Structures are given as C-alpha cells and as structure tokens.
Amino acid sequence: MSAVREAVAAAARAVVLPTGIGKLTCSGYVPDAVTAPHFFCGEYGIDFDKGMRRSLDEVELTCRVLVGRGDDAAAQRILDALLAGGGPSSLKAAIEAARGAPGEYALGGLAHDLHVTRVQGYRWYEHAGANYVGAELIVRIIGEGDAP
Template structure:
C-alpha cells in the first residue's frame, strides 16, 4: 500500500460530507497543511504494522486524522464539530469515509486497500494549528491491504 495515495483517498472520501446551509463547506487534505480553511479535515500521523499475514500478504495502517472547526462562537463551533463526529447521517465523517469501502467484495478506496474502518474518535479539545486556535477532534482510521503492493 502507498500511504500518500491512501491519505489522499481518505481526504477525498471525507469531502463527501454535507454540512447544513450557512456553514462553510468542509475542506479536506491528505496531508498536514501549513494553514487550514475551517472547517477542515486532514490526515496526520500514521503507524504501519507490517506482515499481518505471511509473505507480505497484509499490512495494517492506522491513521490519526483531525477535524478542526473555527471557534468564532464556542457553542456553535462545537455543534458543527459534533455533527461531523456523528456515527451516521449526511454530516458524518465516519459515514462518508466508510462509504469508500465499496460494495461487498470490492476493494476499498478505489482499489488502494482491502478494507478500512473508522475505529474511534478521541482528543475532543482545543487545537492550535499555525498559530490559530480551533475546536477539534481526532478520528482513528484503520486501513488494511496487501503489503507487497
């Protein structure tokens, strides 16, 4: 698996969320940006566990992704963030990203991986990015795929 391609594909999938009228469209990147246009989703750090199956048959990548929301109004910002962190619905990052799993029997992320799973949300707090404060959270996403690819 190629981590850069996977990161970009996750960001592309996340961009499918639909926020309510009056809220800026979610911007998404597969890398840690120098600056963000909030609300913003990006793939940050990741770990790789090699050789989950013999002969390079399976590797596991675990991505720490962040979503940051402008804190112009703390209550409204947290409501927007909460909607992005919901487990289902049109505003749900989990639903949008897991839709990229494809149909049963298909490879995930347009053929880049065998499967993926948004495992958990963590770190719901204030974040500083490029000197600006945001309210945000992290999503942990597990991706599995062929190690020799």
C-alpha cells in the same frame, strides 16, 4: 501511503454540512494553514506482515478535523455533527462509504478494507498559530503488504 491518505481525504469531502456553514475543506496531508472547517490526514503507524509473505499490512491513520471558534457553542455543534456515527454530516459515514461494495477493494482499489474505529482528543487545538476546536478520528486500513 500518499495515495491512501489522499483517497481518505477525498472520501471525507462527501460530508454535507448544515446550511450556512460552508463546505468542509479536506487534505491528505498536514497543511501549513487550514480553512475551517478542515479535515486532514496526519500521523500514521504501520504494522507490517500481519499475513504471511507480505500479504497483509495494517495501518492506523490519525485524522483531525478542526472547526473555527467564532462562537464556541456553534463550533462545537458543527464538530459534534462531523463526529456523529451517521447522517449527512458524519465523517465516519462518508469515509466508510469508500469501502466499496461487497467483494470490492476500498479506496478505489488502494486497500482491502477500512474502518473508522474511534474518535479521540476532543479539545482545543493550535494549528499554525490559530486556535480551533477539534478532534481526531482513527481510521484502520488493511491492504496488501507488498504494494509499492
């Protein structure tokens, strides 16, 4: 799962934020501190044996995006752009671009497929003693169950 989480974070780095916002920082793990805006992969659950003989496992990966709250309205506009279903600032579009072409494996061969299924938890978050406006993105990943 470490390689999968790093690959999801790498895909999220393709996001292009509006001019003057800076760059989205991304990590495949829960960081001690964030440089906002920041995307990271958090908790995950695995449903084993969705196919016979360990042929398929399904992962639900909870990712978070946190935006600084220097100006509440501006921070929420940035967050809204990141949570959009499409466009250059869309995390969904950036992550799903890592699905590969038809017939190819996702995440550079680490999974059969992935799909950003929903956004939830749009609210204020405290992380390492600082407050951010943020949300969670749920990413469904399927792949071979017998992979190391």
